[in-house]
Amino acid sequence: MKTPLTAVITGSTSGIGLGIAEAFAEAGYRLVINGFAPPAEAQALVGRLQQEHGVEVLYHPADLGDPDQCVALVKDGERRFGPIDVLVNNAGVQHVAPTEQFPVDQWNNILAVNLSAAFHTIRTALPGMQSRGRGRIINVASAHGLVASIHKSAYVAAKHGIIGLTKVVALENAERGITCNAICPGFVLTPLVQTQIDARAEQSHLSNDEAAVEFLNEKQPTHRFTSIGDIAALALFLCSLAASNITGASLPIDGGWTAQ
Numbered sequence: 001m002k003t004p005l006t007a008v009i010t011g012s013t014s015g016i017g018l019g020i021a022e023a024f025a026e027a028g029y030r031l032v033i034n035g036f037a038p039p040a041e042a043q044a045l046v047g048r049l050q051q052e053h054g055v056e057v058l059y060h061p062a063d064l065g066d067p068d069q070c071v072a073l074v075k076d077g078e079r080r081f082g083p084i085d086v087l088v089n090n091a092g093v094q095h096v097a098p099t100e101q102f103p104v105d106q107w108n109n110i111l112a113v114n115l116s117a118a119f120h121t122i123r124t125a126l127p128g129m130q131s132r133g134r135g136r137i138i139n140v141a142s143a144h145g146l147v148a149s150i151h152k153s154a155y156v157a158a159k160h161g162i163i164g165l166t167k168v169v170a171l172e173n174a175e176r177g178i179t180c181n182a183i184c185p186g187f188v189l190t191p192l193v194q195t196q197i198d199a200r201a202e203q204s205h206l207s208n209d210e211a212a213v214e215f216l217n218e219k220q221p222t223h224r225f226t227s228i229g230d231i232a233a234l235a236l237f238l239c240s241l242a243a244s245n246i247t248g249a250s251l252p253i254d255g256g257w258t259a260q
């Protein structure tokens with residue numbers, strides 16, 4: 001029997017990362033999942049993914065703000081499953097404030113989790129991928145990796161940064177059977193965005209639905225949230241043979257946001 005492929009997906013206890021984990025499990029990948037969750041919840045998620053998809057799943061509690069834990073995530077995954085075939089850097093956090101009022105600890109955390117963590121997981125996973133002459137690295141960036149919005153200095157800096165990192169890793173590994181690409185979603189209705197909608201609803205005395213509509217209308221010409229399933233399908237496509245010559249790309253899935 002063919003050995004299943006292994007995917008490490010950061011920030012996969014919630015939102016987009018969880019959707020990507022579900023899609024890869026459905027496609028038969030063994031998974032290393034990660035993210036904040038109470039131990040019982042994390043174990044329940046492992047149990048559910050294993051049962052529903054018949055694949056092996058390891059939950060790793062690494063805090064990706066810490067470089068050593070980023071390294072441990074990949075190394076422990078390799079110890080459990082052997083070679084890592086796919087690395088998805090998805091974990092991300094947000095904080096919104098004008099630049100001159102931006103809390104320094106929030107800046108440091110956003111840069112650490114949204115940008116530096118990907119450097120640390122990539123540098124740990126690459127030697128194994130290079131020795132086997134194959135690998136897929138997918139960085140979940142954002143429309144904010146391509147354009148800016150006010151009050152998101154750290155997030156926009158980190159997401160522009162990860163697109164730069166994506167290009168360098170792609171170039172350095174172009175002849176080694178390894179691709180590295182960035183997915184750039186527009187607004188997706190996950191806890192990360194719901195927090196911002198809640199803040200707007202409160203500030204502007206709007207209902208949740210009205211605040212969500214306002215939020216979308218400002219940026220996304222289709223007036224629709226991007227679905228988690230569509231992002232997961234794009235991630236899976238990037239791991240297919242048909243995508244073997246797509247590398248160094250930043251692929252918007254943003255309802256036309258960055259076409260404006």
Ligand code: NAD
Pocket residue numbers: 010011012013014015016017034035036037062063064065090091092093113114140141142143184185186187188189190191192193
């Ligand atoms: P989410 O809040 O639902 O999930 C974030 C995940 O990251 C969770 O599993 C969380 O536990 C994990 N995480 C956060 N800090 C961590 C840390 N220090 N160590 C380990 N795990 C940590 O968010 P989401 O909306 O699903 O976002 C996922 C990615 O997609 C992020 O990189 C985000 O920037 C990006 N993104 C989101 C949107 C959107 O509209 N939701 C749009 C564009 C890009």
